Amino acid sequence: MSDLIWILLFVQVAMGGFDTLYHHELTERLAWRPSQARELRLHGARNLAYAVIFLALGWSRPQGALAVALIVLMLGELVLTLWDFVEEDRTRKLPASERVTHTLLTLNYGVVLALVIPLLTDWAAGPTALVPTFQGVWSVLCALAAAAVVVFGLRDLAAAGRARRIIAAAPAPLVAALPPRQSILVTGATGLIGRRLVAALVAAGHEVTALTRSRATAADLPAPIRIVTALDQIADDTRLDAVVNLAGEPISDGLWTPAKRRRIIASRLEVTRAVVRLIARLDHRPKVLVSGSAIGWYGLRGDEVLDETADGHDCFSRTVCRRWERAAMVAQDLGVRVVRLRIGIVLAIDGGALSRMLTPFEFCLGGPFGAGCHWMSWIHLDDLVRLIAHAIATPDLEGAVNGTAPEPARNAAFARALGRALNRPALLPAPAAPLRLALGAFADELLLQGQRIAPKAALASGFAFTYPTLDAALGDIVGAVRAARPAPVAPSVSARASQRRALGPA
Incomplete structure (x- = not known):
């Protein structure tokens, strides 16, 4: 993949990290708000999907059916992202900075898809295989990003389950x-x-x-x-x-x-x-x-x-x-x-x-x-x-x-x-x-x-x-x-x- 794709992908990672740490963790503390259980489940699913995408692109060259599967996963990630944004709008009052971040995330991810999907389509023409690759610093960054989103993804899924137990007493x-x-x-x-x-x-x-x-x-x-x-x-x-x-x-x-x-x-x-x-x-x-x-x-x-x-x-x-x-x-x-x-x-x-x-x-x-x-x-x-x-x-x-x-x-x-x-x-x-x-x-x-x-x-x-x-x-x-x-x-x-x-x- 070209350096442009990697740069755009890690711009996505940086903006997503800012959204998670500043808005979800420090400002809104979503993991401790029972009302946001569905949003937390969406965050968990998105993060785990991102982990697969990072590892697949950073450490391998998927071909054939595996390339098609990765295309489907990346398009599904877009659907999850838009669903998540709608859920956030529906259930809480978003600060202006979070709305701007969401807009930039959506636009940037659209550009990533426009560049990556044609490449994956070419790889899909070959025989089904997962060819190991190493792309230097990009592979290392992909591994680190995957580890981070797995940690937060699993935590968000656990927090969504915990929400059922955090019930305020009748006032x-x-x-x-x-x-x-x-x-x-x-x-x-x-x-x-x-x-x-x-x-x-x-x-x-x-x-x-x-x-x-x-x-x-x-x-x-x-x-x-x-x-x-x-x-x-x-x-x-x-x-x-x-x-x-x-x-x-x-x-x-x-x-x-x-x-x-x-x-x-x-x-x-x-x-x-x-x-x-x-x-x-x-x-x-x-x-x-x-x-x-x-x-x-x-x-x-x-x-x-x-x-x-x-x-x-x-x-x-x-x-x-x-x-x-x-x-x-x-x-x-x-x-x-x-x-x-x-x-x-x-x-x-x-x-x-x-x-x-x-x-x-x-x-x-x-x-x-x-x-x-x-x-x-x-x-x-x-x-x-x-x-x-x-x-x-x-x-x-x-x-x-x-x-x-x-x-x-x-x-x-x-x-x-x-x-x-x-x-x-x-x-x-x-x-x-x-x-x-x-x-x-x-x-x-x-x-x-x-x-x-x-x-x-x-x-x-x-x-x-x-x-x-x-x-x-x-x-x-x-x-x-x-x-x-x-x-x-x-x-x-x-x-x-x-x-x-x-x-x-x-």
Whole structure:
């Protein structure tokens, strides 16, 4: 084959690799979206077909019936590709970059077919045989490309089968603690926590007002729902029973440049102060404000067991949380009960830290950060939504409330637990020095150090965790647990057990 054909073929490989790694893996995380099972099967079939094409063209000269079979396979690959593009358009909102990539892939593959099929037609005139050939660097590249697409193809087929086990719990029971027909304002409604909370509230028949910066980002929130882009769109005579304030610039999606730090702080303060102003002018003020915060409030504390009575050590995360909580506490002067929910690492398949860890762990590239000795205080997303509803419904619960499960884990233990859930080893640590060099304070505060948190206030108020253990939480999220979901742990048992574990030896 001519060098032109090889160049075009590997342009196809490069664009396909970009589409797979950037769009399918990093951006969309398709392997962990049950709704995309059919798309994953198409990807798997396409990749395995590509592997045969690469090996056949790179290492042999198919003749006779084998050349005809390869023509049929290459045309079938085109059909699969077009089918896949239609399926993607039908089932998810494609970013512009993915649409452009698809167009270029289709055009380039059409040119490859126009050049290769006449060549294969000539080979088909000969006797049926598979003549071994070696075409130097092109053959080597074909072998590497075939190995890569086989790995991703088999993974996508396995992920399509796994999709049947990744079934989110029905949302309505998550807010069963609430009285009927509550009217609730949720800020940050399009974030990871907000989306699940809104889904639960709507499913349970509550009236939800969602604050979002853009109506377009809220288009897929469940109906019926009222969407506002500014709190001054809410009239003074609106009845609100509760406000859940979760809005703020994401803290873990980029370097903490000075500009990023200012946005992180300003976004939280602006929305929280706007919430307080809204409460002040309402004719009927809400009974409770559940305002987001984070366990970063405590700073970096090593092995200390920290409940809500603990003090904090200064760092950027603590600065953010202190100012955020102080802004929310102004609502107390208006006669509103304020719950400052200090949220830990939220475990979910749709976003957050865990979703970014799944792909490397699935490909056996996961492991602890640094020495893996620091603590990770985590909570299953559904337990966090249940805790928010519990905070709204419990009149004597106010002040700081730690939103973490009763069993924090060291980072190395977390990595092993995730490896068990995925049936993969977790042996490749991310060295601390490069992380600190690349990320600075971000690495220390979010990746290499942490807090050992005890949810004393939640347990004392009678809250029961459905997922008190890491294995149960991870197993449910990644589809490793096939049995029925566990019932919430009885509060008294959970409280005693968690206190023994938290206060026992590390």
